[in-house]
Structure formats: C-alpha cells, structure tokens
Amino acid sequence: MVTTPLLPSDYLDLVSPLRAGADLRGRIEAVHPETGDAATLVIRPGRGWRGHAAGQYVRIGVDVDGRRLWRSYSLTSPPHRRDGRITITVKAIPGGKVSNHLVRRAKPGTLVQLDQATGDFVLPQTKPAKVLYLTAGSGITPVMSMLRDIALDDVVMIHCAPQPQDVIFRKELHGLVADGRLRLTEVHTDADGRLDLARLDELVPDWAERETWACGPAGLLDAAEELWSAHGVRERLHTERFRPGTVVAGDGGDGGGGGEVTFSTTGKTVDADGATPLLDVGEEAGVLMPSGCRMGICFGCVTPLREGAVRDLRTGEITEAAPGVLIQTCVSAAAGPCDIER
Numbered sequence: 001m002v003t004t005p006l007l008p009s010d011y012l013d014l015v016s017p018l019r020a021g022a023d024l025r026g027r028i029e030a031v032h033p034e035t036g037d038a039a040t041l042v043i044r045p046g047r048g049w050r051g052h053a054a055g056q057y058v059r060i061g062v063d064v065d066g067r068r069l070w071r072s073y074s075l076t077s078p079p080h081r082r083d084g085r086i087t088i089t090v091k092a093i094p095g096g097k098v099s100n101h102l103v104r105r106a107k108p109g110t111l112v113q114l115d116q117a118t119g120d121f122v123l124p125q126t127k128p129a130k131v132l133y134l135t136a137g138s139g140i141t142p143v144m145s146m147l148r149d150i151a152l153d154d155v156v157m158i159h160c161a162p163q164p165q166d167v168i169f170r171k172e173l174h175g176l177v178a179d180g181r182l183r184l185t186e187v188h189t190d191a192d193g194r195l196d197l198a199r200l201d202e203l204v205p206d207w208a209e210r211e212t213w214a215c216g217p218a219g220l221l222d223a224a225e226e227l228w229s230a231h232g233v234r235e236r237l238h239t240e241r242f243r244p245g246t247v248v249a250g251d252g253g254d255g256g257g258g259g260e261v262t263f264s265t266t267g268k269t270v271d272a273d274g275a276t277p278l279l280d281v282g283e284e285a286g287v288l289m290p291s292g293c294r295m296g297i298c299f300g301c302v303t304p305l306r307e308g309a310v311r312d313l314r315t316g317e318i319t320e321a322a323p324g325v326l327i328q329t330c331v332s333a334a335a336g337p338c339d340i341e342r
C-alpha cells in the first residue's frame with residue numbers, strides 16, 4: 001500500500017480549515033430556501049478572503065459524489081456584511097450536478113473551496129444618477145448585491161420570471177418598492193410571453209438616459225445590446241452573461257444534435273449531445289480539462305479544436321476546426337463529430 005505522508009498543514013486543516021494561510025475555503029453556515037428551486041447559502045469565508053464588490057461572482061469548489069466540481073455564482077450579499085459572511089443564491093438547473101447538490105443537499109457545516117471574487121459587472125465609483133436593472137431568472141443575483149449595497153436615488157428594475165412564485169427575493173424587492181427605493185416591473189413570462197424590448201419605451205420612457213445593468217439569458221442580452229447600440233448609448237449598458245444551463249439538446253438548429261467527441265491527446269472518444277459544454281463532456285470522461293469561471297468570461301478553458309465543429313451555447317454560432325482555432329470549452333458544445341486537443 002502506498003501512503004502519502006501528511007504535512008503539518010493537513011493537521012491544521014483538520015482543526016482550523018478557515019485559518020489564514022490555508023487554501024481559501026468557506027464553511028456553509030446556513031441554507032435558506034428562496035423559491036421552489038433556488039436557495040441562498042450563507043458561507044463564512046476563511047481568513048484569506050479579500051472581499052468583493054457588489055455584482056462580482058465567486059468560483060466555488062464542491063465535492064459531489066466524490067469529485068470536486070467548480071462553478072461560479074454571483075455573490076448576493078452586500079460587500080462588508082458586518083458578520084463577515086457572504087451569500088450566494090443558487091438556482092437548481094435541470095441536470096445541473098452542482099446546482100442541485102447545493103440547493104437540495106448542502107448542509108450547514110460543509111466546507112467548500114473558494115476563489116477570490118472577480119468580475120467587472122459592478123457599479124462605478126461615482127453613483128449614477130439614474131439606474132435601470134434589466135434581469136431575468138437568476139440574472140437577478142448580481143443585481144441583488146448591488147441593491148443591498150448602496151441606496152441609489154432613482155432605480156428602476158424590470159425582472160422576468162415564469163411566474164410570480166419564481167421571482168427570487170420577491171418579498172425583499174417588494175419591501176424596497178414599499179419604501180420608495182425601487183420602481184419594479186415584473187414580467188411573468190408564462191402569462192405575458194418573453195419581454196419584448198420594444199415595450200421599453202412604455203415601461204421606462206427614459207431608459208436611454210439610465211446607466212443600465214442587464215443580466216439574463218443570451219437572447220435578452222443580445223436584444224438589449226442591439227437596442228442600446230441603435231440608440232447610440234451602448235456605453236451605458238453593462239451586461240453579464242451566464243452560461244446557459246438549460247439549453248435543450250437539438251435546440252440550436254444546425255449541428256444542435258451533438259456528435260462523437262475525440263480527446264486526441266488523452267485518446268478518449270465519447271458521445272456528446274449538442275447542449276452539454278465540452279468542458280463537462282471531457283471531465284465526465286476523465287480528461288484533464290483546464291477551466292476557470294465556467295461561464296465564458298475568463299478564457300481559462302481555451303483549447304485547440306483539431307477537427308470538426310462546435311457550437312457556441314450562448315450565441316448558437318458554429319466554429320469549424322482550422323489550424324490555430326481555439327475554443328472556450330465551457331461554452332461550446334459538439335456540433336457533429338469533433339476532435340479536441342486534450
């Protein structure tokens with residue numbers, strides 16, 4: 001039998017896992033259900049935590065069925081909470097290993113790995129005079145941290161969710177409305193259909209004058225970018241793109257059906273659908289895949305595409321292999337057979 005000698009830090013980890021100098025970890029101290037499929041996790045970060053700005057996200061590493069998996073979540077707590085704890089609010093997505101684990105099975109006392117907070121979806125130093133938040137689904141999470149951080153004078157929010165009971169933080173939002181700190185329009189997409197930005201003039205007549213933070217599915221953000229550009233106010237729009245977690249296989253039209261993926265360096269070949277990120281496909285197959293934010297921001301997962309084609313899960317765009325072509329595996333799925341250099 002081969003044993004690994006334990007280092008002094010291993011013993012210290014047992015008694016004081018959140019100490020300064022240890023790998024950055026956090027301890028889940030409470031789990032509060034928010035909606036039927038979302039929960040807020042209250043985490044006490046270790047001594048090395050450097051804090052965050054409202055709107056940033058954090059990567060957390062969780063052990064699920066014996067494997068460490070990393071995902072990024074927006075921080076929903078305001079910076080500098082007096083008790084030093086942070087919160088993330090997680091929505092369980094169908095088939096999402098980590099999100100379902102965190103929402104339904106995470107227990108107080110559990111340790112998670114943490115990275116430092118990052119991201120530039122934040123408010124500027126100088127408070128903007130008029131703000132619009134445009135959010136859908138769990139896109140509300142980074143904005144919630146902003147709302148909880150500083151009171152702005154003139155804030156309007158449009159938030160989309162299938163039904164009223166799916167609106168995360170609904171009670172708190174309505175409290176802000178009652179206090180006169182927020183004007184809120186909820187769009188319930190099951191009844192009203194998707195938000196058509198042509199309605200913006202009617203909902204928020206002065207939208208073009210507002211500094212806007214938008215977070216939600218790619219379709220909404222693409223439409224917003226187009227509209228803001230057409231009005232010459234693109235620089236007032238700040239967007240944060242989440243990796244789509246609920247794309248249905250075959251959804252993307254051409255090539256949406258996936259294909260056989262070869263990881264040529266490792267010599268593994270597996271079948272992949274057209275909706276699962278190649279990063280997940282590789283990890284599932286036991287291939288060592290580099291990664292970072294897992295949501296298309298950090299480029300930590302970039303890998304050469306040797307053959308075949310992949311589809312960008314955010315835009316539907318197809319990229320075909322050619323010498324020098326690199327893909328972000330966290331936001332790309334197989335669009336037919338392909339060969340990834342891993």
Ligand code: FES
Nearest residue numbers: 292293294299330
């Ligand atoms: S892991 Fe960050 S861009 Fe893919």
